Amino acid sequence: MRVLVTGGAGYIGGTVANALLDDGHEVVIYDNLCHARRDLIPARAEFVEGDLADRSKLEGLFRARSFDGVMHFAALIEAGESMKHPEVYFRNNTASTLSLLEAMIATKVERLVFSSTAAVYGEPESTPIREDAKLQPTNTYGESKLLVEHMLRWIHQIHGLRYASLRYFNVAGAVVNADGARGEAHEPESHLIPLVLDVALGLRKNIKIFGQDYPTPDGTCIRDYIHVSDLAKAHLLALKTLATRERLIYNLGNGRGFTVREVIDSARRVTGRPIEVEELPRRPGDPAVLVASSEKITSELGWSPDYRDLDEIIASAWAWHQLRFGS
């Protein structure tokens, strides 16, 4: 298949682009590089620099090349930042995605795999979270993605777009393949695991823990960490399944939650280094607990994660982190 990968210069999009290439597909990456580095674009893919909002550029690309599908990763991704600048998130993640969808409708590109998020659920009523749980985001990042899910439902119904909405929980870890190694590095970094590993490497003094008074065993937030290679596997499965099924909505997580302090302890075990912490107030918009039930994708598509152990996920991230940032 020929697949357009929006946001393919980023952490997850780049990893999935490599997995598509390994599986024999042709990949064109479309990214405006607002949060990525040119030298990290997967070397075997074709690259087009452009913004999601540029409908005519996307339409031109679709007409010129006849794509079988789109994997749509391009977005701003920080829940904390989204609570300071909601309008930026609605513009970039929601309105600009509409330009992509308009271009797909106009040129009859039929399949879309969309990066949704656990943040669409907000504070869940029960855990683990199933796909039929209430959708009530507690941050505007989650809302910006939920609005896209609503648009997709209508565009599917009216224009027949086939789509998969994959609601990822917290993605982590690194992958080694023909292109070398690729791991988690956001520009700028705001995610827990890479920041903790920076402290282990001596690049930061300490890790700030946002909130100690959540209703969890140690007072810090609980998240479900999934390895990026397991996520990539699910994307390829979803894209293929859209040949026979029209609309897929799946959670992607490991089914086990870890507090922020447990993640830091795991990093101490894996790296063998001391990791100093500093306790700060809550970060606005953070739900206390997000843990996935991924039973639906397991029973319907046969997906299951290869990485189930947090220490293993962090060890994979650490191996790459030392290569990339160690001296």
Ligand SMILES: NC(=O)c1ccc[n+]([C@@H]2O[C@H](COP(=O)([O-])OP(=O)(O)OC[C@H]3O[C@@H](n4cnc5c(N)ncnc54)[C@H](O)[C@@H]3O)[C@@H](O)[C@H]2O)c1
């Ligand atoms: N990292 C996670 O834990 C996580 C969890 C759930 C969902 N997601 C979703 O997965 C996707 C990828 O996340 P990531 O961690 O790889 O982030 P990332 O920041 O590494 O990648 C996002 C990419 O999108 C590009 N981009 C952003 N806005 C654009 C625009 N308007 N036009 C063109 N390109 C644009 C950026 O330059 C970047 O390369 C996002 O949609 C995110 O919401 C991530």
Ligand SMILES: O=c1ccn([C@@H]2O[C@H](COP(=O)(O)OP(=O)(O)O[C@H]3O[C@H](CO)[C@@H](O)[C@H](O)[C@H]3O)[C@@H](O)[C@H]2O)c(=O)[nH]1
């Ligand atoms: O320096 C830090 C960074 C994070 N945290 C906490 O660690 C947890 C994880 O935070 P982070 O790594 O920033 O990820 P999330 O905010 O949980 O969001 C990620 O996971 C979501 C799915 O659960 C995705 O939708 C988002 O795109 C992705 O950024 C949260 O409780 C944060 O408050 C800290 O205490 N200190």
